[in-house]
Amino acid sequence: MKRLVSGLAALAILMAPPLFARPRPADNPDVVALSAAPVALRSEFAYVLVRISHVKMGLWTIEHALLRVPTAQEMNEYREARAAAYAKALPTLARDAKSGAVPAIDDFRFAYPGRPNLFVVDPSTYLQDGPLRTVLMQVPAGKYVVYGLHANKSGLKTCNCLGTVSFVAKPGVITDIGSLYADIVEKPSSFPQLESGVGGHIGNYGAYLGQALVPVGPNDPVPAALKGLPIAPAGFEVVGEFYEPGASDINRLAPIPGLLAYDRGRPYDVRKGK
Secondary structure, eight states: OOOEEOOOTTOTTOSSOOEEOOOOGGGOTTOEEESSOOSSOOTTOEEEEEEEOOOEETTEEOEEEEEEOOOHHHHHHHHHHHHHHHHHHHHHHHHHOGGGOOOOGGGOOOBOOSOOOEEEOOTTSOSBOSSSEEEEEEEOSEEEEEEEEEOSSSSEEEEOTTOEEEEEEOBTSEEEEEEEEEEEOSSOOSOTTSOOOOOOOSSOSSOOEEEEEEOOOTTSOOOGGGTTSOEEEOOEEEEOOOOOTTOSEEOOBOOBTTTEEEETTEEEETTTTO
16 A cells, blocks of 8 residues: 555644554554563663553454654655655646646645554554553654554544644653553443444444543553563643544544543643643
8 A cells, every 4th residue: 555645734743744654563664562571671762551442343453543743854854755746746737637726735645655654553462461452562752643543454444633642752661651442432332431422424434433542540550571661651742633634534532531621622631721
């Protein structure tokens, strides 16, 4: 599958479109799901710890998607590649344009071979099994967004375009983001953390999915295999609405008590009162 560029013009923490890639860890060499605890953490990488629900939509496993915010250098490389591709395609765009309206460069989509930054939390590789699977990933250090859900092993099913949270994964540290839940939410879900029973939707095949995050608490147990390693709870920031043309559906991350709420549909940071 080609890596396509998506626009997130309204995402407050992103200053330009991120690089959209097929969100599979196997396609993202920067992300390694670990089946055993490392003896020591490598200072050139960050680590993300999460407990995930593992449910299916028909034959497909519902997977949690995370997005790493591109660095300034990555964005410069992307812009340069887009400009070159746009200039090359401009004669064809002008020839094929209807009513003489040539797409602007900001609306131009192209196959971008650059570094991918969207991936799923692989439910098949985990440290510990149970009602929630405990997954540890070695990732590049940076800011990450709880981005949405993936359910067919070929593309993004649902984005949290109407509100979500981000966190920073620091190098040489395991950042514990807590527990992620996902399910079909057209009817009440077995997971009370989700906003469910939202009713059916129109114009798309499949089911409507929802996602919830429960941050790690001070009394939550640490996996025995990780004891002695540096682990820190994630510090979350609220993320406002954004645009994601690659998703089949749009939804929002479920409210998080004391952190994320919604005021007449708009994301609201409870701690900051705005």
